[in-house]
Amino acid sequence: MKKIMGIIPVVLVLVVLASGCTSSSNNTSNQSSSNVTLQIYSNSTWIGDYGYKNGDMQINGTGNAKYNLGPNPGTVTVSLENNGTGTLTVQLLQGGNVIQTQSTSDNQGVVNINKEF
Structure with a gap:
């Protein structure tokens, strides 16, 4: 009986140690920490601005453009004017999700x- 009583604490210690060594993987996507991107598609020229927690930016261009706003940009405002047909x-x-x-x-149509x- 003394042997069994001596083995039980050892077994319990091993079980506790083994349970602390296991890990689980949680592959759920946390969209709130994913980067936010402003994507512009155009086959003409455009001009305007966008704003977020890091400030306001005046932008213009012809064709497509992409702006990375980071993972937590706060309130994003975009106002762009189409200058063409x-x-x-x-x-x-x-x-990556729209x-x-x-x-x-x-x-001269505006997107807000x-x-x-």
């Missing part, structure tokens, strides 16, 4: 987006 499409993506999209094909992250 093509289509201007603006998307906000988070972790969160919001706005488009215009009007010359306002999104809290």
Whole structure:
């Protein structure tokens, strides 16, 4: 009986140590920590601005553009004017997933987006 009583604490210690050595993997996506991207698709020229927690940026260009806003950009505001006869499409993506999209094909048409992250 003394042998069994001496083995039980040893077994309990081994079980406790072994349980602390195991790990589990949680592969769920945490979208709130994924980067937010402002994506512009256009076949004409555009001009405007976007704002987020790091400030306001004046932007313009012809064709497509991409701006990385980081994982927690706060409130994102976008206002872009289409200067041509093509289509201007603006998307906000988070972790590669489209969160919001706005488009215009009007010359001098404006796209506005306002999104809290």
